[in-house]
Amino acid sequence: MCTAITYQPRELYMGRSLDYEASYGEEIVMLPRRFPLRFRHGGGSEQGYAILGTAHVADGYPLYYDAVNEKGLGIAGLNFVGNARYAAPQDGRQNVAQFEFIPWLLRQCATLAEARQLLQAVNLTGTPFSLHFPAAQLHWLLADATGALTLEPTAAGLQIYENPVGVLTNNPPFPQQLFALNNYMHLSPRQPENTFAPDVPLQAYSRGMGALGLPGDLSSGSRFVRAAFTKLHSVCGESEADCVGQFFHIMETVSQTRGCCEVAPGEFERTIYTSCWNAARGIYYYTTYGNRRITAVDLHREPLDGTALRRYPMLTAEDILMQNGGADA
Numbered sequence: 075m076c077t078a079i080t081y082q083p084r085e086l087y088m089g090r091s092l093d094y095e096a097s098y099g100e101e102i103v104m105l106p107r108r109f110p111l112r113f114r115h116g117g118g119s120e121q122g123y124a125i126l127g128t129a130h131v132a133d134g135y136p137l138y139y140d141a142v143n144e145k146g147l148g149i150a151g152l153n154f155v156g157n158a159r160y161a162a163p164q165d166g167r168q169n170v171a172q173f174e175f176i177p178w179l180l181r182q183c184a185t186l187a188e189a190r191q192l193l194q195a196v197n198l199t200g201t202p203f204s205l206h207f208p209a210a211q212l213h214w215l216l217a218d219a220t221g222a223l224t225l226e227p228t229a230a231g232l233q234i235y236e237n238p239v240g241v242l243t244n245n246p247p248f249p250q251q252l253f254a255l256n257n258y259m260h261l262s263p264r265q266p267e268n269t270f271a272p273d274v275p276l277q278a279y280s281r282g283m284g285a286l287g288l289p290g291d292l293s294s295g296s297r298f299v300r301a302a303f304t305k306l307h308s309v310c311g312e313s314e315a316d317c318v319g320q321f322f323h324i325m326e327t328v329s330q331t332r333g334c335c336e337v338a339p340g341e342f343e344r345t346i347y348t349s350c351w352n353a354a355r356g357i358y359y360y361t362t363y364g365n366r367r368i369t370a371v372d373l374h375r376e377p378l379d380g381t382a383l384r385r386y387p388m389l390t391a392e393d394i395l396m397q398n399g400g401a402d403a
């Protein structure tokens with residue numbers, strides 16, 4: 075399971091959690107403006123916008139999971155297993171293999187409006203990257219500071235939905251996830267009033283009872299509702315550290331603890347990493363299951379006009395600061 079959100083207290087922050095039972099070997103990867111990109115069904119580009127995100131690099135190619143470009147357009151790919159359908163390549167159309175989709179889009183679009191335009195022409199194909207890497211069945215959250223879209227590849231083509239809550243999880247399809255919020259419109263961060271039976275002396279005997287009924291389990295429908303409720307009520311301070319810290323707090327409400335979701339005997343899904351980027355500043359923050367210290371890679375500290383990928387393996391070892399017992403103890 076995975077969850078992606080946008081969060082815009084003032085500047086836009088966006089990111090995702092990646093929940094899975096195994097890691098492919100994720101790295102923070104910067105694709106510079108002049109990295110030559112070749113597309114599987116023809117064509118390519120010698121230059122475009124620089125991109126920063128999480129990818130697995132295979133044979134020198136960045137297989138991105140989520141990323142932001144230097145203009146602040148960001149995207150995250152999440153499992154959509156059983157529902158994603160890709161097309162066969164078609165003559166006369168812009169054929170893009172699913173694994174190329176993120177760099178293809180972020181390389182050439184500065185804004186959501188430009189992306190929306192470009193997406194009209196795309197034919198997303200299920201062409202595998204290699205025998206080892208068949209096409210991943212995904213859908214995507216795409217956003218900039220003006221809004222968010224959900225992109226779902228279906229048998230009827232790529233569906234593009236406005237995403238007014240800026241949240242995406244996994245199955246079922248996005249329209250059903252959004253509709254389910256109707257069931258929770260009575261929830262509130264404030265204490266409830268007794269409308270159940272005003273003549274019966276009912277009491278709000280604990281804080282937090284306004285949100286009683288917010289689903290607490292790990293299913294993607296429940297995470298969708300929980301992430302939406304938490305982000306839509308989130309209040310954060312002014313500084314970059316406050317906003318980034320608050321983003322990770324929101325994501326903690328949907329994080330997965332090893333042991334609670336068994337996908338095969340003895341195999342458990344866990345939150346392998348959580349990312350958060352400041353779209354305007356191009357700073358990519360992340361934590362991992364093993365290391366909850368927030369680590370950052372700044373796009374603008376990289377040689378943007380370069381030609382070679384720059385790679386930072388994710389830090390996964392627990393990093394505990396011992397506060398006492400130093401030399402002068």
Ligand SMILES: C[C@H](CCC(=O)NCCS(=O)(=O)O)[C@H]1CC[C@H]2[C@@H]3[C@H](O)C[C@@H]4C[C@H](O)CC[C@]4(C)[C@H]3C[C@H](O)[C@]12C
Binds near residue numbers: 098153172202
């Ligand atoms: C498994 C990941 C999604 C995690 C997720 O959504 N879990 C939910 C599980 S469930 O639905 O609820 O069961 C997805 C997200 C991005 C995917 C990767 C990216 O798409 C990049 C390449 C694409 C290649 O086609 C396959 C390997 C791959 C390296 C993908 C492997 C895997 O499918 C990833 C890592």
